[in-house]
Amino acid sequence: MMQIEEEVRQFVVDNFLFGEGEQNLANEDSFLEKGIVDSMGILTLVSFVQGKYGFEVPDQDLVPENWDSVALISAYVQSRVGVAG
């Protein structure tokens, strides 16, 4: 779990914060509220997760409950790959 969270966080920092201001992003921060990920960003996150963790994300899973923070994405990935924390 910690490893997934770290990998997702690193991807978000690299791709949406361009490596800057990392200290201002908590893993629980809402992407929507922070305004750092738009619908194009969601496509990017989905593509990353599918490629990295090897499963398909169905359309019905594209809801904020799964994608709106580093912590939520890690939890979603964990639930899909079934890795114990």
Place this chain on the structure above:
Amino acid sequence: MKTSTTFSPKVFELDAPRVTQQIEEKIREIVYRRLRRKGAVVGLSGGIDSSVTAALCARALGKDRVFGIMMPEADSSDDSLRLAGRLVESLGISSAVENIRGTLDALGCYRRRDGAIRLVIPEYSEGWKCKIVLPDLVDSSYYSVFSVVAQSPTGEVRRVRLTPAAYMGVVAATNFKQRIRKTLEFYHADRLWYAVAGTPNRLEYAQGFFVKNGDGSADFKPIAHLYKTQVYQLAEYLGVPEEIRRRPPTTDTYSLEQSQEEFFFSLPLRTMDLCMYGRNNNVPAEEVAASVSLPPEKVQRVYDVIGSKLASTRYLHMVPQLIEPVTEVGAEDAH
């Protein structure tokens, strides 16, 4: 904070003769005195916005000082050219048809677009048709992610969610269309010593529904402050042919028929107009809800999506950024 309790579609009602006169005066001031050009070039799509823009310019500057350009390509509908021709006729302005298909071919517009689509639909090739769509904003899950809808030559239709590379590849390639059109508009403007009129309405302008240095580029934008509903009112007053006024708004960019709702707004334009007005004027979602026949939480969601669109398209409005101010160029003129 406005606390109106009388919100209704009536907010869009305008005094067409008065508003038209104000816009005409402004156009003359901008074109003659600020831009110091002697007329206006307008790219005509056969749609309501470019028709109203051309009609306003013709009234403001005189029909002899407006030049209309029709720029069909492989994917634009025959109706676009026909309706633009009708407008030219009704206004009595000069015009030219510039078919941009060959230019787009030479740039690889179609080839590059098809290559990007093949990233998600490998069998996509000659004879297939496509469009890019968003889910309906109100009925779908929160995230509006783009899909490509492709139709094979035998009529089989497939809808596939786009990857970032496919989406950006398709958009980058199709943006050639708007940029080549704008290149031709500026060619004619330079030739005639005219200014280029941009044609966005308020929804398009504010929410960034344009291509930077493509249809987003212009010397002036005479209807950018008007909601779509108001553009229709002016169209009627200005005598824009009824067939143009009844035509559903289209992007006219993809080979499959694509409405603006599918590609960008995800809502009927009347509903988007009301929600945009409500959000701009701090009208609580509950008050707008009744006018658009949606529950308040859905209106709030539309408000949120508009907010994120305004943020994510800010880049499109930005002029070239300088490292330090260059004081000899006025800040309002800088580009």
